Amino acid sequence: MRKDINLIIQEIEKHKERVLYTAGKIKAWNLTGEILENPEVVETIDSFIFRFSKMQDSMSQKLFPAVLELLEEDVRDKSFIDILNRMEQLNLIPSANEWKKLRELRNHLTHAYPWEKEILLEGIKEALNKYQVLIDTFEAIKDRVLNEK
Numbered sequence: 001m002r003k004d005i006n007l008i009i010q011e012i013e014k015h016k017e018r019v020l021y022t023a024g025k026i027k028a029w030n031l032t033g034e035i036l037e038n039p040e041v042v043e044t045i046d047s048f049i050f051r052f053s054k055m056q057d058s059m060s061q062k063l064f065p066a067v068l069e070l071l072e073e074d075v076r077d078k079s080f081i082d083i084l085n086r087m088e089q090l091n092l093i094p095s096a097n098e099w100k101k102l103r104e105l106r107n108h109l110t111h112a113y114p115w116e117k118e119i120l121l122e123g124i125k126e127a128l129n130k131y132q133v134l135i136d137t138f139e140a141i142k143d144r145v146l147n148e149k
Contacts, residue, residue, distance in 0.1 A: 005066045009142055012063060015055035016138060019131050022048035031125060033117040045124060052127050053106045055134050059141075060084075060103065067092060067141060092144065093137055102130060 025044050035041050064083050065075045071090070075083060084096035093099055105126055112120045 005063075005070060005145060008058065008062045008066055009145070012055055012058050012138055015051045015058060016135055018051040019048065019055055019134070022051065023128055023131055026124070027128060031121050033121065036114075036117050036120070049109045049124070049127070052131055052134070053110050055131075055138070056102055056106045059134065059138060060099070063138070063141065064092075067145060070145065092141055094133070098133065099137075102133065105130060 022044050026048055029035055029041065036045075060080065064087055065078075068075045068078075068083065068086060073086060078086070081096070081100075084093065084099050087093045087099075088096040105123065109120075109123045109127060112123060114120070
């Protein structure tokens with residue numbers, strides 16, 4: 001399991017690096033509907049959405065169960081909500097409800113249509129305000145896992 005969790009951490013680390021890079025670029029822009037006409041801007045925003053989504057998904061679907069298994073928790077038949085609740089009980093995530101909202105945001109971003117510019121911009125702005133929660137949670141879990149060695 002140690003090797004598996006290290007690979008998961010490496011994967012999420014790559015997503016984190018790219019989220020930080022693209023978020024830094026996007027924050028420098030004035031996000032309006034017109035800016036979405038620029039192909040280079042759209043490419044950067046698409047990359048941010050992809051990496052934000054991948055980071056959130058990798059943490060939820062891979063890291064959380066792996067951490068619980070490392071702590072000798074049985075996760076085989078646990079629902080996603082049960083895993084979140086247990087992660088919160090163990091103080092590994094700040095809030096199961098917050099994490100559910102991050103998942104909803106990820107779904108919102110990945111299912112918005114290109115012509116729904118205002119809806120998309122609203123989601124991007126929210127993700128720019130929330131990506132640090134992903135990073136802080138990941139870093140806290142990573143520190144705890146690495147200190148378990």
